[in-house]
Amino acid sequence: MPNRVTFLLLVRLFGQTTLFYATVPTQKQTIFLAAYADCHDAFLRYCTTVSFGKCDVQDLVQDVMLSTFQHFDGIEEGKLLHYMIRAARNRSISLGRARRFKAVDLEEQSLERLRSKGASAETLLDVETLYRALNRLPEKQRNAVILFEINGFSVREIAGMQGSSEASVKMKLSRGRKRLRELLTDSPRNYGQFVMSAKTILL
Helix, strand or coil: CCCCEEEEEEEEECCEEEEEEEEECHHHHHHHHHHHHCCHHHHHHHHHHHHCCCCCHHHHHHHHHHHHHHHHHHCCCCCHHHHHHHHHHHHHHHHHHCCCCCHHHHHHHHHHHHHHCCCCHHHHHHHHHHHHHHCCCCHHHHHHHHHHHHCCCCHHHHHHHHCCCHHHHHHHHHHHHHHHHHHCCCCCCCHHHHHHHHHHCCC
């Protein structure tokens, strides 16, 4: 019998079971699941944010998971989350260009999923306002702000993920946060409250 088996991975996402099929060694299954467990929340939080109004988050998560399975042996130990976030950013851009639905429909789809998870009306409003403002930033600034403010990565970690210098990341963060605050000026909520709401929700 071949030393490769049909691998069925069950991951609980969006309140339902999502299935991923691949042919991988049993040992690889065990190692991957152990490594992914530590990345799950941060990965979903990032995908939730970057997909808003741009692509279907479920499609994004599934595509990145499958891609990660295929390349797992080549991912440096301890760098799985960084790899998945880079992949999610690139894939979200591709899916966004080929999207089949209007941005407003994708936004409502995301909000409905959050609503079904029990998010309060106040949290939903915060998230919608923040995500729409983020989508008005230049892509590199937007990504840096999401990684720093919502996912909590350090400037050094972001520089490593983006393949840029720490000085470049700091500049993108400074400009992005300044512009974001300007976009949120008319809201009665302050910047920190918006960010906190985004940190506490997961699709």
